[in-house]
Structures are given as structure tokens and as C-alpha cells.
Amino acid sequence: MNRAATVLLTALAPVSWGTTYAVTTEFLPADRPLFTGLMRALPAGLVLLALARVLPRGIWWGKAAVLGALNIGAFFPLLFLSAYRLPGGMAAVVGSVGPLFVVGLSAVLLGQRPTTRSVLTGVVAAFGVSLVVLKAAGALDVVGVLAALASAASMSTGTVLTKRWGRPEGVGPLALTAWQLTAGGLLIAPLAFLVEGAPPALDGRAIGGYLYLALANTAVAYWLWFRGIGRLTATQVTFLGPLSPLTAAVVGWAALGQALTPVQLAGMALAFGATVVGQLRQRTPGATAGAPIQTFSFTEKNARKDSMDVTGPALRR
Template sequence: MPRFSGVAGLLLPALAAISWGTNAVAGRYLVGGGHIDGVTLTLVRFALATPLIGVSAFYIARDKMFNPDRSLMGWSAVLGLLGITGFNIFFYSALGHMDASITALVTALATPLTYMAAVVLGLEKATLLATAGALVSVAGTYLVLSPSPGSNVSLLGFLLAFGAALSWVVYTIILRVKLAGYDQNVVMFWTSLFGTIFTIPAYAALAPGGGLRLGPVEAALILYVAAVPGALGYTLWNLGVEKVGASKSAVFIPLVPLTAAILGWLLLGETLTIRQLVGAALIIAGIIAVVWRR
């Protein structure tokens, strides 16, 4: 198993967060461009990513991979429903209605929302800095979602992105409370497998007809979101959490909307108004305040 420490260890979650930012831009191009719908993209992505995650888990924790107990299997199924099926269908569907930068900013609210949920459930003690950061992030969201010329904002897109954030909040709380003692690479494999299985009936019920509009670029992007922000991104994140801890890894979460905003501007022509840029800065500052408390 590879060993990482110091700066090298911090690069793992940083690269994972950047890869997730590219996922928002690729998803915006694919779903927003009408090439594929969010449900189908979720199914195809994790049908391709799950075997890759399995290979990684086998390499890192082969002695634990095929000896799961009932608790691991049961809670991994719940995580798959929330973190794979629910989160990704909500997230990709939101990208059909809003810019990648705005969608990524809304879903990044999962970090301060998780903190508030943990405080309410008695899992953490409230601190002034973290609480202020959570409130600042919420205030920033109001500015980001304010109707402005040139920006692509919709109520349905916001609700879908917020649904993704809430799915991730519950996912994170369950992971922390019920599966903290397990090897996270093994948890990720079973979560991804169950999530892929649960996406099949969602695809049958929700995916629109009419087929796909995929050329070489679109097919390459689907392979990319499966392999890089999918299998590689999750693996890098799990290794980073293992090597440098969850709190230090969480500091890099703001790189997700930041990467999405930069690439959305460069590749998709997306723009943020001055008011929305202020809101984005408040969201990122609030996230940093929440994770900095430790």
C-alpha cells in the first residue's frame, strides 16, 4: 500500500476535490447540452466506476473486502441509496437547469449543513467560528441564487442541487456514526455497488425515452467522469482521510466550486455577476470556517 505524509498526504484530498469540480463541468455539458439525462448518467457512471473502485479496494484492503458483516452490508446499502443514487441523480439533474458553478456552490453547502446536523444530534459541540461560518455560507447562497442578467439560475435547479446536498449530509452522518470503524475503501466499494443496483429501478422509472445523443466527445466525457472524479477521486479522498484525517481533508472542499467556476468560465462560457462572486466568496469562507474549527 502506498505511503503518504506531509505535503504529499495533503495533495490527495486536494486532487480529489479538484476532480469533483471537473465533474460538475462535464455533467453540465452532458446533461445541460441534452446529450444524456441525469439518471442515465448516474447509472452509466457508476456501472463503470464500481469495478474500478473494487480493484482499488482489493489492492488496499483485500483481506477485508470479501468478509463483510451484516452491519457493513446493511448500512452500505443505505449509503448507496443516499450517496450514489440520490446524490448523483439530484446533482446531475440540477446541472440540466443551472450552471456548473452555481450547482457546485449549492451542493457545497453540505459541509456547513453537516456541521449543523451534527450539533443538533449531539455529535459535536457548537463553536462560535463554525456557527458563524455556517450562517455566512447560507447568506452567500442567497446572493449566488439572486436572479442576475447572464446567470443561469432556476428554482427547480436549486431544489435539485439542495436535494443533493441534503442527501450528502445524511450520508456523511451515517458514515460517521455507523461505519467509522470499517476500512473506508471497502465501505466505498459496497456503497458504490449498492448504489449502482438501486439506480437501475430509478433509471427504469425516471429516464426519458428518445435515446442518447453521444458523439466521441460525449462518450469520452462519460468515461472520464466514471474513471477520474468517480473511481480515482473517491479513492484519493479515502486515502487522504486515512493519512491526514477528515478535518484536514475537508479544508479542500471549497476547491470543488472554485474549480467548477473557473472551468465553467473557460470551457462553457459561464459567468458570475459581482453579486454572485461575493456570494461565492462568502460560501467558501463559511466552509473554511466550519472545517477550521478543529
């Protein structure tokens, strides 16, 4: 039951991220992907850092910078660039190859050789998600597609490295999330001002959109995501990713009046089924699913300390 609860809580992160595309196109200033990435990452990182009251030490300054660059600093600008240039949930659809990236990277970095089931599940997930936006296939933007692929590769690498490195002794998921969001936001900041200039004027809708992205969509969602990485395998976590484009499609239907055809509904069923199959335990030659790798710097005892208690310095990652 504890594992099921972990899966369900972790799944809330990609569900939240599935609303990013609607919020970006409906509430935020146009053509400002870098500024949007900055406003999503840095405020959330600083808030969590103030709650965690823990700074990296030693080699973790470098590790936090690398993870922040992969999961946030590169991922956010690429994500928003693709969201601005691709219709609806198409950016997430192109990024649905993420599970296949993670399967391959897990073989290299975690010693977990790909299984037939994981590869087939990844293919089915990508195919199912592609059916959801089949009608938009004729309007693809090359830059948007490349940005979506690069964002998926960046976060997939960050997910696997987060699993490989774990986190320092006594440091919870809140602090690890704060480090990455802050580092990633600081990386985006100079690029945003250099490329896009001064911040745009913001109306009430834009302010509300940015507040939602920074707090619910980023601070809370990334805490749940990195908490899940600490308790599940990298492959299990990444197979929750298809929930993002599925959510984007549902939001487009419910809030934006976008129709869903029978083919799209069939694709949603395939992608959701692949997500469920991706959570089933399986043994791999390199490790047992659900068990931490021997090289991790945290123990099962530390994992049980993952709580929302914000009264001490070593709390949720």
C-alpha cells in the first residue's frame, strides 16, 4: 500500500505538468519562453530553499548544478519553446519518448539492461500518445519538435542521474528540489535577459499564471517527482510521464473546447495502459525493481524520513 501511495503521489507531478501547455498559451505573454522558464523555476527554488534551510556541501555543489541544469536550466526553456511553437499537447507528445531515453540511460548509468517489456511498453506509450494528437501531425514545427526532443533527453538524463546519485546523508527531497530549482533558475536568468531583454509588462492573468506555475506546477510537483525517484526505480517514475500529454488533451477538451476523436481516445487508453504496466515490478539483470542501487548515497532508513515536516533543516527533499 505504501508503494501504491508513492506511485499515486508521484503521478500528480506529470498530471500537473500536463496543464502547463494550456496555461502557457492562454495566460502568459507570447514568445517569452526563457522568461517563463525563469519565473517558473527561480521563485519556487528560493521559496523551497527558505523552507529547507540546507545548502549543498562539498561535491554536492557540483552535483546540484548538474542536476539543476538538466532537470531545470535546460529543460524549462526547451519545454516552453516547444509549447509556444507546437499546438496543444503536441510538445508533450514529442517528449513522450522520454521513457525510452530513460530505459537506455539506465542501462549505461545504473547497470539495468533493458528488458523486452520495458522497451515495448515505452513504444506503446509513445504510439498511444501520438494518436492523441494525430490530427495535428500536418502542422508540425521543426524547431518546436527538436526543442521537445531535447527537453525530453535533458530531463531523462537528469532523472537517471538523480537516481544514481541519490542525495546526501540526512538531506530530504525538499532540499534536493530547492537546490535544483534555484541552480536551474540562476542558469536561465542571464540567458533570458540577454536573449529576450527586459521583462514584459504583466497583467492579472499573467501574474496568476506565473503564480500557479511556480507554486503548484513546480514547487509542489517537483518535490513529489524527486521524492518518487528516491523511492521507485527510474523506469517506473518515467513511465508516469505519459500522464502529462494525456492531461493536456483532457484539459484541451474540457477547458479549450478541443474535440477528442475515437482514435485519440484509443491512443489515450494505450498510453494509460502503458503507464500502468510501467509500474509493475520486474527483475532486471542489474538490479531488482523498486530497490535502490548499491551506489546510492541514501539508505532505506533515510528514505523513510521523507516527510512534509518543515520544522528542521533536513526535511523533504
